[in-house]
Amino acid sequence: MVTLEDLRTPKKNTWCPGCGNFGILRAFTSALVQLGVEKDQVVIVSGIGCHGKMVNYVDVNGFHGIHGRVLPLATGIELTKPSLTVVGFAGDADCYDEGWGHFSHAIRRNIDMTLIVHDNMVLGLTTGQTTATSQKGFKTKSTPHGSIASPLNPVMHALVSNGTFVARGYSGDVKHLTSLIVEAIKHEGFSFIDVFQPCVTFNYLNTFDWYKARVYKLQEEGHDVTDRQMALKKSMEWGERIPIGIFYQEESPSYRESLPQIKDINLTETSIENIDIDPILQSMT
Amino acid sequence: MILNQISVMIGGEAGAGIARSGFLFAKTCMRGGLHVFGTNDYQSLIRGGHNFYIVRADAEEIYSQADTIDLLLALNQETILLHRNELTHGGGIIYDGEEVELSEDEMGINNVRLYPVPLKSMVKELEARPIMRNTVALGAAIGLLNFDLKIFNGIIKDTFKEEIAKINIAAAKMGFDYACDFSRDQFIGDFEYHLKKTKGSRKKHLFIAGNEAVGLGAIQAGCKFYSAYPMTPATPILHFLAEHERDYGMIVIHAESEISAINMVAGASYAGVRAMTATSGGGFCLMTEGLGMTGMTETPVVIVLTQRTGPSTGLPTYTSQGDLRFAIHASQGEFPRVVIAPGDMEECFYKTMEAFNLAEKYQIPAIIITDKFLAESYSSVKSFDLNRIGIDRGLLSTQLEYAGKEAYQRHKLTGDGISLRIMPGTKGAIVRTNADEHDESGYTTEDPALTVEMADKRFKKLNALIKDLENYETTKFFGPKEAEVTILGWGSTKGPIREAMKLLNKEESRSNYLQILCLCPFPVANVQGVLDSAKLTVVVENNRTSQLSGLIRENLLRDVDHKILKYDGRQFNPQDLSQKIQEVL
Missing domain, CATH: 3.40.50.920 (Rossmann fold)
Known part of the structure; x- marks a missing residue:
């Protein structure tokens, strides 16, 4: 069984001191330890941004891809090798700006993977610009007069896209986030966790203190995770109180389970020698 | 008499079953022992407009359509007006005499012969759907050409379900009988062109389009993952593979965009299967960032670029070779790739198989560049030699456990630049790759010396590839x-x-x-x-x-x-x- 020590890599961490990403890194590695998975049976996929460095900091299989394309890349891996535990990491700009088009589709296909979005509501690595989840009026270098557009609501969006596991975490509460990640990985189908992740350098608004004063846990208030209507209602809650935890969960066949030719076979292990195309050739004569 | 040498055009509105009719007639000629070539011309619309299909059949081997038409099957008047100048001296037109009025004087050019057949009335008599006028016309053509209706009926039976086959056979017979009666006074002039079943039977031949040959090549090469977004003229590959995915343990996924498609394919290839996508110019534009990622991460993929007339949307259903430079240079930065251009259906099959081998041996993207004309035209070809191209996955270990003494490194620097590929999930190994510049283990790097070493590594593979290509028909x-x-x-x-x-x-x-x-x-x-x-x-x-x-x-x-x-x-x-x-x- 894997230990936290096993998961460490020799790479020097270059996140800013106090970055919210540390909480996600800690929660993810702790979740892997709790789940007792072998590290060579886990694949993480990341996009571009501060979150993308996860591939450098966790010693599991990894594909550090390009901006916005975590989900299709992970989809290709999951479908052809279901024995792997596939976890995608994306930033808010990565997933909700550049990659927004893939988000709904991965959810509606119910690809059997977990997506963890490092949602700091700002572009960090490019030195502070607005993103799809930046609050209205948020001033950045690209919006010096304040962000005009309304922020997207990823949790609500996941719910209306028929998400089968929709959750929100907070990187300031590692214990809670760890439990969410454990549940997400255990869930068969697409698991989505939007994680509030304070950017200590570029987001002056949504800070640790800001979240601390607002977040509360759905599971401590008797929320029924099987009630999509209620989940939707909860997803719209924003302001003085902001819910974290599992909004909704249901059992539903994943995309792969609807492919009779695949099911749980690792396509990577099927022989490709001597494939008999004669029946097709016959139909062409 | 001109025997076994003919160019036939079937024309009419979109939705009138033009391509299907061309397909049936061409296949009939092929089973009759002739070489055939069939090509279609259609516009970017679903109903209306003007479509046509040209079938050329010959006792000799033929490679393309002809310049002229010997027999025109006109399902509407527009077809006649648009194509009458392409008719050869002594050529004929089969048309619905009750719907279209043509006088001999009017059609006097090139000494054209007129064969009015009451297509619409016959379909009515059969209580069949109006679309079956094309089958009546085909029957009439076969009669006029003195050809064998039995062969046609056989094709119908192979193509359609019993009920539909039955009514089509009846419709064809009606047209055939009508045309065989040359005493009809409204038939002007004897038709010189005849088709006769030949002994040199091409029964073993395939009637296949370029797109299908590419799809077949992919199946035979062991492609297990195909993802694409529909785009003319590459879409038939998606249709073809989707039809066969269950029989060949393959995943065919209609992605939400070409960007998604190329990234899915990269993911599947990283996981360890052979994977392919296909598109046309606009879709390939969207794929270019993903293409560069496959170059950087040394992930083998096969991309089919089926060209159409550009720039931009251009002529979406017409042919072009305008994307050659684009295929060679697409994406930022520099990395080796292979671009292969098949020229006929056989090459579409064999070169697709080769593309998979080259992609895996050199861990690079392989681009197969075709175009609408090759992709959607059909010809009769000798059945494929399934042993000609073997499967060579290069330096890929399919062992479930990693046996190396040192820790596995996906991008290990080697003499020829090619590193051992293993699949993620292999016990005892971590497979890490990275679209950022990376070290041998796949960790991000910005080190100048390592940047040079890694770029050189990738280009060493090009040297090896160039040398290896001496063994291929380039x-x-x-x-x-x-x-x-x-x-x-x-x-x-x-x-x-x-x-x-x-x-x-x-x-x-x-x-x-x-x-x-x-x-x-x-x-x-x-x-x-x-x-x-x-x-x-x-x-x-x-x-x-x-x-x-x-x-x-x-x-x-x-x-x-x-x-x-x-x-x-x-x-x-x-x-x-x-x-x-x-x-x-």
């Missing part, structure tokens, strides 16, 4: 060794060029032809050899700027003498092309 030479003119081309112009050569070389050896199959890396030595012995060179291409001439200039520092370029979305016709070549002689 060019093909046709015709006499010595000739007045040497034609150079790539891709689908092959068919019309070979037809034009038949005409040019009838009496004396006037032309030969070098087909370039591998455009990147460019087969310098082969092309050099041919150019050195050529008296006069002419490049034939379906584009405006003669991209091949540019490549020759770039790689060989020499110019070609002439360029014959066609960029109206339509392929060259043989006679027209031979005349243009004559003009430069």
